Amino acid sequence: MAIKVGSSQGKRGIAEVSFNKQKKQLSVQMDDERYNILMEDAPKYLINILMVNPSMPFRINMNSDGTQIFSAGPKGRSSYFAVLDHFAAKEGEQPSPKMVPGGPRQKKDGKSWVAPDQLQFTAVFRVVVGPYAASATSGCEIAYNVPYAFKPTPEGMQIAGTGSKKCSEFLMAAGMDFVNDTIPVQENILPWLEKTLKEREFVVVLSLNEDGYVDTIAPAPEGTIRPQDTIMEEPTEFEEGKA
Numbered sequence: 001m002a003i004k005v006g007s008s009q010g011k012r013g014i015a016e017v018s019f020n021k022q023k024k025q026l027s028v029q030m031d032d033e034r035y036n037i038l039m040e041d042a043p044k045y046l047i048n049i050l051m052v053n054p055s056m057p058f059r060i061n062m063n064s065d066g067t068q069i070f071s072a073g074p075k076g077r078s079s080y081f082a083v084l085d086h087f088a089a090k091e092g093e094q095p096s097p098k099m100v101p102g103g104p105r106q107k108k109d110g111k112s113w114v115a116p117d118q119l120q121f122t123a124v125f126r127v128v129v130g131p132y133a134a135s136a137t138s139g140c141e142i143a144y145n146v147p148y149a150f151k152p153t154p155e156g157m158q159i160a161g162t163g164s165k166k167c168s169e170f171l172m173a174a175g176m177d178f179v180n181d182t183i184p185v186q187e188n189i190l191p192w193l194e195k196t197l198k199e200r201e202f203v204v205v206l207s208l209n210e211d212g213y214v215d216t217i218a219p220a221p222e223g224t225i226r227p228q229d230t231i232m233e234e235p236t237e238f239e240e241g242k243a
Contacts, residue, residue, distance in 0.1 A: 011062040014075050019050035026050070026069070028060060035066035042069040045126075045141070048134035056131065058140070059212040073140050074132045076212035081129050081220055082142060083201050084174050087194045088122035095190040097121050097148035118162055119148035121190055123170065125206060142206055144214045146170045150189055157183035173217045175202035 015030035019039075026042055028035040039047055046069065049056070058072040074080055087095035102115040125142045126133075133139030147163020159168050172178065174197045183189060203220040 010064050010070065011060070011066055013060065014057060015060045016055065017046070017050065017058050017060065017072070018055035019047065021051075028062070028066070028069070030060065033066070035062070037062075037067060037069055041067060043072060043141075045134065045138045046072045048138040049132065049140065052134050053131055071141055071143075073142055073212060074127065074208060076208045077210045079205050079207045080127050080132065080142065081203050082125035082127050082139070082206050083203055084194075084197050085124050085126040085141065086198070087190055088124055088143065094188070095121060095194055096188050097190065100145075116162060120145050120163075121148050122146070123174070125204065128203065142208070142214065144170070144206070144217065148190075150183070152185045155182070157185055157189055170217055173202070173204045173219045175200035 011030065013030050015028045017029075018027045019025075020027065024039045026037045026039065026046075028037060046058070057075045059075050060069060061071045062069050089095040097119040098121070100118050100120050102117045104112060105115045106112050123144045123146055125144060126137075127139035127142065128136050147167045149159050149161050149164040149167040150157045151160045152158075159171070168178075176183075176197070184192060186192060205218050205220050206214050207216045207218075209215045
């Protein structure tokens, strides 16, 4: 992969993405611009999806030069079956909560409000069925910001404080048992929580708004297909695509 230099402000938006197997490159049509991107500069899951559906619309996050795709998600305003893939973290580091500064906010209806500073973490889900999944283990990623609303008590971590409702909804949907589970008291609970929830592989339903952000998260209805039950074959071509 060539060395690329660009500004920190990337390109984001809805794009029609196609894959040329012979040239081993992707074509990205975003607004009035077209970008040709080498296969090695795109996520592996995107290549695998395009091996099944050669041309599809995605919500793309690229670098400022339009030469590398960082992530690709569903274009939005729909619901998707997904499982937890990982918690976002810097390369080589464990996931940890980040402070998100508060301040004035404005809703689409024009109403203003002031958001408080808040500790958050980002749960990254993987779509497991439908056109945005090439297989049970290779699908589009959907990021979901969750308040880090954990408080230590003698009986274990308690979910309390600002954002506790949203945090509880995430935990219940992703597989925590609020009757039988105990969250151990740790300075950073995210590594333990990530491991625990990934092992349970609960399927959730993520409903996205028109901007591609998660509006709601809920447990999938009983009887929903599980990742290990899918009959789709794993992609075998172009394994050199970037993970």
